[in-house]
Amino acid sequence: MSEKPHPEETAKRSSRRTHQTAAASKRRITLEQEHEIAAQRGESRPTRRATVPALEEILYAPIPVLDHGFVRVIDYMGDDGAIVQAARVSYGRGTKRVSEDRGLINYLMRHRHTTPFEMCEIKYHVKLPIFVARQWIRHRTANVNEYSARYSILDNEFYIPAPEHLAAQAVTNRQGRGAVIAGEKARRVLDLLREDSERAYAGYAELLNEDEAGAPIDPKWPGLARELARMNLSLNFYTQWYWKIDLYNLMHFLALRADAHAQYEIRAYAEAMLGTMQRWVPLAHAAFLEYRMNGASISATGLQVIRRMLTGEQVEQKDSGLSPREWRELMAVLDPDHK
Amino acid sequence: MSEKPHPEETAKRSSRRTHQTAAASKRRITLEQEHEIAAQRGESRPTRRATVPALEEILYAPIPVLDHGFVRVIDYMGDDGAIVQAARVSYGRGTKRVSEDRGLINYLMRHRHTTPFEMCEIKYHVKLPIFVARQWIRHRTANVNEYSARYSILDNEFYIPAPEHLAAQAVTNRQGRGAVIAGEKARRVLDLLREDSERAYAGYAELLNEDEAGAPIDPKWPGLARELARMNLSLNFYTQWYWKIDLYNLMHFLALRADAHAQYEIRAYAEAMLGTMQRWVPLAHAAFLEYRMNGASISATGLQVIRRMLTGEQVEQKDSGLSPREWRELMAVLDPDHK
Amino acid sequence: MSEKPHPEETAKRSSRRTHQTAAASKRRITLEQEHEIAAQRGESRPTRRATVPALEEILYAPIPVLDHGFVRVIDYMGDDGAIVQAARVSYGRGTKRVSEDRGLINYLMRHRHTTPFEMCEIKYHVKLPIFVARQWIRHRTANVNEYSARYSILDNEFYIPAPEHLAAQAVTNRQGRGAVIAGEKARRVLDLLREDSERAYAGYAELLNEDEAGAPIDPKWPGLARELARMNLSLNFYTQWYWKIDLYNLMHFLALRADAHAQYEIRAYAEAMLGTMQRWVPLAHAAFLEYRMNGASISATGLQVIRRMLTGEQVEQKDSGLSPREWRELMAVLDPDHK
């Protein structure tokens, strides 16, 4: 076990960088990649497995997210019927009538019978900024294969927020965003982010001893080890991974990351994935919106407040047993103009 | 949340029991189930996903295990190419040339790069005795949906070992089997197992207040709650589940359960599944045999013994640093007539 | 790797069975076990770790559950302060003032920030009927070490429900219990369960070729392999395990198993454990009751119904958008006399 060189000695990296610099800076994928995707999309084979035409339609195609990122559905296992089939441990296709399947799926979602939802699986290819990847990876119930900056060289692609997402620090909420920044301030912020990113990449390239075309700058030395050079890159650089997860855990991810309180940048990915879920398992998706995303968890004291109010009692925060913040949250949920 | 009746009010259970009693006692599945399976096997749809014809061939078909059990492949995601594709985080199909893929898969297996193998997933429907299910479920990295004896009624099917698997307790090994039991002793053991199982089921039926046809014995009461009555069944009764796992964790399961030291009854299932793995991902299967199943883990002291022997030294157990048992194990591995 | 006998050749098993038969049939633990426990409880050592005196008080002591079962707290890591400490990634003890800690723990529970709760860990020794163990083990996020009936011999202890828990099958709910069974029916049910259990154990002993004192019945053969003989036991026999889990996953387990819809037999264990949680992390326990156990999850449509009702509108099930069952569930939650 004295050495572990990776056997895949392909030229893929340098060709990608060449394309990258040749193409428009807003390119998410190179022409070569586009061809690979088109080739895959062009193929079709027969299968006895459950298939979902609405999801097949977008299979492999990148859904754009942020300025350079994307989400692509690479593979899937199961459909709404597979949830029913597993819940019944049945011998045939789960589906009987759509209305019956819907009823069972709603029941399972409502009573948090989670195991039948685990019987569906989906695989994504995601391109995302490193600081988003760091939030994302906290979800430990998925399988991940990340592009290795120990082994390969990262492209010169970094995230710069669109002007409408350039928000000031919230004053009342230490982990939130406040007003959008505009004008001169915005220009300065964007310039600073861009300049520092460019400088970081220039430093990275110098450390690696590679010019834009992938040729050595100083032909007499091999450059700093890739595993070290990467530390010069900032957290807005893009990475990529294959990410595979079952439907139950995907819903848990989406419930947290498609939520209004999630950081915008990860929410953008979650929303794209919510769309793919709707194509894939429309009955489970509808149940998920009804019982999770658009429902609410009310505390014991909150329920007591509602019960009192329903008897006609005027309840004030002070005699509610709720803290001011919990009171505000509850009143927002009960607001007739909610949403 | 005041009541949780399950909405699926189907007649499936009683029809299954009727068939069961009508059919030969060795039936694994009913005629109705056979038709459901045949219907699924008869369908075919186009897909853009990776497919594996050798696995499609046996999809849904029960592979017999023990006297009433089976394993059926219900669904799968990915193939050998998907391992390569994830390892490269590539845009197109992973596969380039088979020889290159084989080299990369061998490399990944040898160096325990586990994440690319997690990118393949397989789903089984398994019918198995409860005592086997109890060993099996210790593997926590899979998704499981078990037939609910709280909600439904178990069939009158129990495992009786075939004569050649009726083994005495090993004398030297507290958790192993010794010689096969034959003659009068064997007859007595099998009779006892069968009689006690039949009596257990008769008690179960009486507690449920159901006769063989599913009709109440005493029409004036509903019978003992199913969730209680099941406790009268013995551990050799059959249960069923849907079981879904990724390839990496499947290999871990197979390495333990297809091993010669695993209890015969679970090994029988593992061997059937090893066959399905060979159809599904032949390159990964070959690498698994070479680097895991048929390889060996040698301790630091064991390696030292081998090194000394290779220099021509005569090493004895006493001066080897190994315990007598470890010495025997090492000598068995090094035996030129091994296997 | 040709043989795997377990090295622990102790006499513990036979001595336990001797005690067992000598002692009253209701014994949960033998005198020998009592002495081992007392010895452990008698020892005390200094530690720099966080300690919880209220939990130390009951450490190792069996809490009786069902007729022969128990739960014992064997070890724990962390306290309420450890939750706070992890949430703050702090250098010192998390605790500042109890009121501040309570506020933070409530906040974390309310907003489902789960990771700080994972920083506390608890280990139990549990003795439980096999059919309960089968439900329990579905929770895959714990560590388990079960008593091995492949290696050792199970005691002659089986669960017989107390008369007040002997319930008929629910008529409206396929997985629930109906009225308690009394009189002659009850006697018959209990007799049947007891007789079949005794017969199952007698068969087990004969298969093992061991009499009550642990001596061979027929000295000329070693008995059936233990791993096979165990299949003759029924699902109400007791097994044991060490079970270790973090606080977050413990709460998930308790939310499902201490719930009114859980089967009584597992709920009895969950309730005993809820008591140990109260001793261990009183602030987290209070938050758990307020936000999880005694709160409710309301669907999007359910919230809409509440909003309409709060404006004074008379809402009927028919125009609520809820199914009859969901309507009943919601009305039960909103009932001013709830609980």
Add this chain to the structure above:
Amino acid sequence: MSEKPHPEETAKRSSRRTHQTAAASKRRITLEQEHEIAAQRGESRPTRRATVPALEEILYAPIPVLDHGFVRVIDYMGDDGAIVQAARVSYGRGTKRVSEDRGLINYLMRHRHTTPFEMCEIKYHVKLPIFVARQWIRHRTANVNEYSARYSILDNEFYIPAPEHLAAQAVTNRQGRGAVIAGEKARRVLDLLREDSERAYAGYAELLNEDEAGAPIDPKWPGLARELARMNLSLNFYTQWYWKIDLYNLMHFLALRADAHAQYEIRAYAEAMLGTMQRWVPLAHAAFLEYRMNGASISATGLQVIRRMLTGEQVEQKDSGLSPREWRELMAVLDPDHK
């Protein structure tokens, strides 16, 4: 659920930054933190739990790693005896005689009986560069609480390799290090890393609109949202987390990360943790070295080669069935001068 401000409105951050800038740049922890740690180390309480004096000795104390990082043991559950206790599912302390415990632990390690090792748990506080954290977090079987740069401000601390760890890219191995870089090249690399890090932090501070003392630079605006500003930092900046793991999974982590092929920077942490493991569970640690770290996994073909060599046959790579690389690896393992 309309707002989620975090309730902990402490002044901790700014005081830390003030100390930081006041203290020598090589400080790992502030004086305030030192006092918090000393206070915790000064306390002692009685417990009935298993304790490990050798580990208590270093409890809470930071073990320095890299230029600004550390590992601190914060808590632990169990000892060598707890492994034995769980393997036996015993009522008292597991330990009988050390020699017996050692034998059982060696047996469990040799035959990969993993569950008893899961019964011990350890919790660390780790300060580490972000690029190391990104490798580390791939181990999904631990509990993690990371310092939040969404909520708080990161300190001005970044990793700069020591001269002896400044390695060039390996020529033969795409993911390894080659020769150490010295002289002018080394100076240039270190200058570039330092300058870019300082510039990244200056940009971060400007985006946050905070000067070194934590005061606003421009008092008229709140600065860019923290969750956005952090993206300007590079991957060598330090983060921190609480990390909790069971002994089995810790060994898996150490087997991969204390290995000679792991990147030096994460190996430095793994080696520090291996030392804490030796204090904590000396028997398990010795077994781990013997059967895992210093042992080897030999492939089926590799075993065949050894068997042939032991019969005196001269085996060459060409007729060995091994690839040149596998052959070299095997020969290295069998080298009498190995290590």
